Amino acid sequence: MLGRLGLVGGLGATMGAMQALGLMGTALAQDMSGLVPTLGKGKHVVVLGAGIAGLTAAYELEQAGFLVTLLEARTRVGGRAWTVRDGDKIEMTGEDTQTARFSDGIYFNAGPARIPSFHQGLLGYAKKFGVPLEVEVNSSRSAYVMADDGSKIRMRTAINDMRGKIAELLAKAISQGSLDQQLSVADREKLMPFLKAYGDLEEGNVFKGTERSGFGTAPGAGAIFASPSTAMPLDQLLANQRLPMTVFEDNLYMQATMFEPVGGMDRIHAGMDAALRRPALLGAEVQRIRQKSNGVEIVYRDTASDAVETVQGDYLICTIPFPVLAKIDTNFSASLKRTIASVVYDYSNKVAFESPRFWEKEQIYGGISFVGGPTALVWYPSAGLHSERGMLLGCYGSGKSAGEFQKRSIAEQIEFSRGVVDKLHPGHGQDLTNGIAVNWNKIPYSLGPWPNWNAGSANGRQEGHIDTQAFRFLQAPEGRVYFASAALSQTPGWQEGGIQSARTQVLALARRVSAQALVEPARHAA
Incomplete structure (x- = not known):
């Protein structure tokens, strides 16, 4: 087959086929312009998970002519990009359900809340789907660094x-x-x-x-x-123990100009879903994945009706978080199952309050004050400046200390965060109302914010420096099953990583289909 490809298509076609068949490393190119609208004609791809990676994969596959079925267990698209509004339920494993009680126009980005200007993939989709953006004020020189003893410096x-x-x-x-x-x-x-x-x-x-x-x-x-x-x-x-945080805004990922979608981060994902020929099937909880010689079969439960449904396709792109995928019945190889189960996810918590905008009287318009401890920071809203009320983030902690913090009851997490805000802004803890807490390791269908690929390593470096055996192993498909997510990028905590991973796998699948199209006529002729 490879010999015939060499004669017909030259070295490029042969290398592409070898990559598609797992005989060479997968290319990292992100240019999607080579995907012609008829490439996927007659091929059906099932995509699991309608977070940014799943939505990207579904959209780009549709543009290339594939039939796509996108299954999402939640009753919303976006995955970790979760915007909480008045009346929304926060359900976490082992905790009582919280109900958000926010005034009109107040919302809480429980997951990602900012977009760097160099994340052109995500910004490009926002532009393509007409999602208005506004500047996210990521740094305010009027904010504070607060020492452990409560003393603070502008x-x-x-x-x-x-x-x-x-x-x-x-x-x-x-x-x-x-x-x-x-x-x-x-x-x-x-x-x-x-x-x-x-x-x-x-x-x-x-x-x-x-x-x-x-x-x-x-x-x-x-x-x-x-x-x-x-x-x-x-x-x-x-x-002041927070003095090193004065270089926070020098981090490339935090440099101005930062953006946020008007009305909440999920507006981008809703726009992508609306642009699909076949929008995501919501409330579709995957129960079984079977790979066969000629395709894939997915069994899912409709969470609204409890009915069990089956969908079959030629290929599968799975974006389900690995701790969730590890609990699903699959016929993956033993080595793949072990690798999936071995991926350790980190901890991350957020606690949000509605409040009168007392911070604006201290000349703080957006930005972050760094407070240390398990709550780490106080993050002021960029949207709705000079309005009566706003959403104040009283905690955004990750890592080991976040793992300890989430052991507290929800009420204790909220009150602890309120106390830190009151320490930073004396007398204003009482202004904070309608507090809600999100512990990502307890969120169903997520079970964590992102993998800690370097857990236990001496240097602890992650973004841009991930290179573990499991990370490399999961980049490659197993048969007809491909894996894509921010977790498989060098930036697992950023949405851009999910876009990069999804595009990489779509291109790999496209090369495979192209290679097979050159071979199949010869098989039929024989």
Whole structure:
């Protein structure tokens, strides 16, 4: 077969077929322009899960002419992209059902809540499906870093006073000749003026304070002149355990400009679903997956009627989270089952409140204050500025501490988060109403936010540095079954990763179908 492909289609076709058959590594290209609308004619693909990966796979497969059946166990699309509105139910394993009670226009993004500007896949779908976006204010210099003892520093003060102190120390070291071995004379001459500007240093390269950190005296009418704030002592800056969070917005994933869909993150997913020729079948809980020599068979339960249904297709793209998939009856190989069951998912919690916008009286419009502990941060809303009420996130914690925090009762999680907000904004804990908590490890059909691929590793690095045996193993299809999700990307906590993974698997399937189309006529002729 491969020899005939070489004669007919050349090296490119042969390599594509070898990739499709698992004889070469899967290409990582994301360009979908080569998928012609007739490529999948006569082929039926079943996609499991209508999160961002499943929706992407379904949409791109339909564009390539495949018949697609998209099954989703929940009664909504979006997966982790879950926007909670008034009246919505929050059901978690082992917990009483919570009901959101929010005023009109108030909503809570229980999952992803921001989109970096370089995530062009997700932003592209938002544009394609007419989903309006607004700027997500991811960082506010008016927000705080709060130490364990409750003392707090404005973000602008912490950032700029620390910059001034570092610039002063470096300038002194250069002046004293301490860096003569590292710097040429020319470099020293250029660096000193930069440090003076960088740190806002005064004569003698001394840092005494800067208006960047806030005014000592605010400018006013007439002869009321501005003066810089007095520099905070270095030991006081260093005593704040949250000081490292002053570089939060320098992280590439957190840099401005950030976006959010108007009205909630799920608006993108609803737009994608509406664009499908065959929208997702909701309330379709998969119970059994069978792979056969000539296709796949999926048995699911309609959660509304309790009826059991069966759908058959030529191929399967599965985006079901691995802890959920591990509990489903499949005829996967023993090695695949072991690998799926071995994937450890992390912990992540959010606690949200409705509140009058007291933070805006402190000049905080969006952004994040970092508080440490199990709640980690306080996140202020970007939408609805200057309106009466808003949604305040009082907890967004992940990792080991989040695993411990979720052991508390829901009421305790809410009250603990309220107490942290009150510590940060004294007297305003009582303003927080209608608190709800989401522990992702307890959410049915998710059982976790994302895999901790490097669990137990020495460096703990994840985003962009995932390379485990299980991670690599799950990239490849087993027979007619392909796996796609953000979990199988280098950015498992971001929706863009789900898009990348889905597109990669759609392209792999397309190459396979193309290769078979070249071979099948020869088989029929024989």
